[in-house]
Amino acid sequence: MHTLKVEGIVLKRRNVGEADKLLTVLTKTNGKIQVKAPGVRKIASRRSAHIELLNRVVLSLYMRAVSPLVTEAQMVSDYKLIKQDLEKVGYAYHICEITDGLSAENEENSAVFDLLAETLDILAVTDDPAKVVKTYEFRLLHTLGFATSQMEDHIYFNLHAYIESLMEKKLKSKDIFF
DSSP: OOEEEEEEEEEEEEEETTTEEEEEEEETTTEEEEEEETTTTSTTOSSTTTTOTTOEEEEEEEOOSSOOEEEEEEEEEOOHHHHTOHHHHHHHHHHHHHHHHHSOBTOOOHHHHHHHHHHHHHHHHOSOHHHHHHHHHHHHHHHHTOOOHHHHHOTTOOHHHHHHHHHTSOOTTHHHHO
16 A cells, blocks of 8 residues: 655645545645545545645545545645635636646646745735736746746736647636636
8 A cells, every 4th residue: 555645735626426526736746636535525524624625735645546545634724814805716716727727747846836835825915916916927937937037028928828828728717807
């Protein structure tokens, strides 16, 4: 039995089967991974509150060939201040969407994890979430090697169109806020 303990931020989740969820988690040591959380949609599940979208968690995983299974979950931060503000929730969803779309699977990038965690901490307390998100977008592109410093200074540069071209799909969150 091979187990692994990782710290991560839940970027995306979707229901699978009758009581399971498939999570996309950005981890500090393993990059973006997909894990299966069996039974978390059951009423009696004690793990379900820990693996909500935007939560920073420590997961114990049972490693198997298909996808790792969550055996234990412990919340580090639930970013409650973000979740209490509808505007900030939308911006946080946008951050998760672009992080998920631009990050490669199973490729360690602790700089992206640290940037995401730092940005969510700032977003929780800021009065100008739009500025925080725009800064995050440029910093993420720089960290992943997709941008140069000239892009930020160019007056006609369409950042969201560029991100969409990199992701090869439309941003869902762009229609809501931008």
